[in-house]
Amino acid sequence: MARVRPGEAANPAPPTVQRIRVRFAKRGRLRFLSHRDVARSVERAVRRSGVPVSHSHGFSPHPRISWNGAAPTGTASEAEYFEIGLTREMEPELVRSALDAVLPDGLDILDAVIAAPPALAERxxxxxxxxxxxxxxxxxxxxxxxxxxxxxxxxxxxxxxxxxxxxxxxxxxxxxxxxxxxxxxxxxxxxxxxxxxxxxxxxxxxxxxxxxxxxxxxxxxxxxxxxxxxxxxxxxxxxxxxxxxxxxxxxxxxxxx
Structure with missing residues (x-):
């Protein structure tokens, strides 16, 4: 096993070059999904869609997807948000359509834009x-x-x-x-x-x-x-x-x- 030098990350991943903010809906029977279920569905959709998501460093890398204030289990929503990091630049509409095509009906990607300051939580x-x-x-x-x-x-x-x-x-x-x-x-x-x-x-x-x-x-x-x-x-x-x-x-x- 190669020795990790001071200041270097173990098992470095490609850098994040772009961040996309996404609005999605949780509708119908899928309102009963927990936030964890929704997050798993989105991560699975990212893999299936081929969107070039960036990952964390280390021996157990995770996709760089951040969430904001999930709706309670049992409630529907027309305005849920997450932010995704990409290893290459893409048009936001291509990200939106690619993810929406592979998510189940009831988890619907409505909009996407390039992330800009301030942070989503501050908005x-x-x-x-x-x-x-x-x-x-x-x-x-x-x-x-x-x-x-x-x-x-x-x-x-x-x-x-x-x-x-x-x-x-x-x-x-x-x-x-x-x-x-x-x-x-x-x-x-x-x-x-x-x-x-x-x-x-x-x-x-x-x-x-x-x-x-x-x-x-x-x-x-x-x-x-x-x-x-x-x-x-x-x-x-x-x-x-x-x-x-x-x-x-x-x-x-x-x-x-």
């Missing part, structure tokens, strides 16, 4: 969530949201592997609005359906949709009769007007709650 501090509450009257949800926003703090308990942790939901909720979806009687799924759209700051630990629903139960006794369906619609930096700037670059589409 994201809030999420826009849509939470569909079947069987809940919009008026009841509006009253519960008004009660939540009237509080200065509202703490819920979350059971974690290390024990119970208290989460201040009110501090994280920036804004919220309620809309309704009405299905005609006689049709499948007929009945009331309230939809909560909320901008939530990414605190530590992150406030999740089920934390928000727990807070509505605490403050107003709101208990959906069936499990809610939550989808992260956007992530980005929150400005003073409530907009979220697209983290893939300046001047791109923004959204607001």
């Amino acid at each position: 994201i501090d809030a999420s826009l969530w849509e939470i569909v509450l079947d069987g809940v009257e919009p008026a009841a949800l509006e009253a519960a949201i008004a009660a939540l926003l009237a509080e200065d703090t509202l703490v819920v308990d979350r059971l974690m592997p290390s024990g119970t942790r208290q989460i201040d939901v009110r501090a994280a909720v920036v804004s919220a609005r309620v809309s309704a979806r009405v299905t005609p009687h006689g049709a499948a799924g007929a009945g009331d359906c309230a939809i909560l759209t909320a901008v939530v700051r990414q605190t530590t630990p992150a406030v999740r949709p089920d934390d928000v629903l727990g807070a509505l139960d605490v403050v107003a006794g709101l208990k959906p009769p069936v499990p809610a369906k939550a989808t992260r619609m956007a992530q980005g930096l929150l400005d003073d007007s409530g907009r979220l700037a697209d983290p893939l670059g300046p001047g791109r589409v923004t959204t607001r709650a």
Whole structure:
């Protein structure tokens, strides 16, 4: 075995010459994938696609893929992000299409750009969530949201592997609005359906949709009769007007709650 000289890496890999930032969606039944499952699927797709991913040094090299703030297991998302290092330059659209072609339906690569400073984590501090509450009257949800926003703090308990942790939901909720979806009687799924759209700051630990629903139960006794369906619609930096700037670059589409 060759001796490693001081200052040199063991088993050096080709250098990273380009970094690509990618936005992808987690849809349908694949919303139940854990972050680890998603990461494995992407790593497998990178190998199958032939994208020239760079690897770490050493005797057990790993692809240089970095992740940012994964959506909780059981929630869908239209705005998940990762960054991938390449050993040669490629057009971002070629990377997007190559990865999308080999990923399963429900993990869909939506956009890709060349990474530029600042770091991806510095471009994201809030999420826009849509939470569909079947069987809940919009008026009841509006009253519960008004009660939540009237509080200065509202703490819920979350059971974690290390024990119970208290989460201040009110501090994280920036804004919220309620809309309704009405299905005609006689049709499948007929009945009331309230939809909560909320901008939530990414605190530590992150406030999740089920934390928000727990807070509505605490403050107003709101208990959906069936499990809610939550989808992260956007992530980005929150400005003073409530907009979220697209983290893939300046001047791109923004959204607001």
